[in-house]
Amino acid sequence: MQKIKFPTTLWVGEDALQGLRDLPVKKVFIVTDPFMVQSGMISHVTENLDFAEVEIFSDIVPDPPTEVVAAGVSHLVESNADAIIAVGGGSAIDAGKAMLYFGNRVKANKDLMFIAVPTTSGTGSEVTNFSVITMLETGTKYPIVTDEIQPNIAILDTRLVMSVPPSITADTGMDVLVHLIES
Template structure:
């Protein structure tokens, strides 16, 4: 038996931020990042807040937020005695806000309150998921926090807020969306509901990501990618993810590679591994994962007369998209040396096997398997 539920109300389309005008006489705690404040983009949100409300902005968010960042936010949250919480920004701001609310309530210092998320990148899908990733900076390890208690009550998706996202970040986050959808599709917990969303996401990414990358003001492409990000989040919130994210959480922290980029580097290699496509990984392209990847290739109208060809076609399409987005395709291109890999490979393999996302991967990996994937990624 599986439970499928969608707790988060979505406000979408042009003028979606007008939803904020409906709140009156609230004490609002806003979590965002420094760029939103320094660039003045935060004004697009605060101008929608009715004057009967008061608000406090916490913007000391850093990428891959560490637990110390969360603790600092909880202290400010306690001081302002908020009864409405809004997270605005990319994955780091949203993940930090989720953790602040969760741990603050666990400590008994933060009251229960509505939680609204307004994403300003199209990538994490965090506005509709029960996932948050917090970093232990000392150990350089990312820890997923997974609980329905951090699901936002509302999400506001306004494409105007992502028009200024730089091309490189558009590429990183957009490929993260694709990774979410593909991992959800081959997850051991996949079902008809998650499949429907994942299939739509994959079609949207291959249709609109390059457009959004080339022209940030292409509002149609921006809106479609924003919707794709959210749909992918809904899909993997049902199914969880897989080995791709299991490796990325630890490897990204060790090598200081942005999360979406790390996932993209891994994606062709993890697909090959899951499908048993090469002699290194069993040479058995007739398993369930291979069939699922082939179904995606057929959906995208790629050559897929058998599973081997279908998986190859999907991998080649991903590589072509990476090239169109001017993305690195090896660890070396990201500044990782052979010495760096040798130093961290054992810890990354161990972290990947212990990561909660790996549990729903369609193939059960070993440390040797993970190490082989990382080796293939270096050159």
């Protein structure tokens, strides 16, 4: 017999981000990549958080290195946030999960809400309890696997997925196809 536990609540649809307006939080720490900020796409998230103090950490790069995660943990702890919202592809979401994990070790805040907002398809990171970070010097990837980093909410807003460049859509679409073939 197999048992499947799926604790992440999915908010799905064109206006799914509007649900952020109902969050019981005062301070939000957003983890994302430079493209989301430079393109202005992060405003789809922040416009629904006008009731809260928001800090954006946008230093995320592909295969997030431990140094970036450590810098993010420092900012997260200083922000005293009630929630982390990771916006972007698998790297941003994995980095957010790692920041949650290590941030809880620096400053025990087990009640910190974690919300994943994917902008790409393929990784499924928004609904798993896995994170992968990279040791830059060696290129070694380290997994973090614990229910502690399982997102509370995953927001699948079609406007954000449609916002990425066509080449990223093609790459992540192929990733989805490969995962399907492998399974």
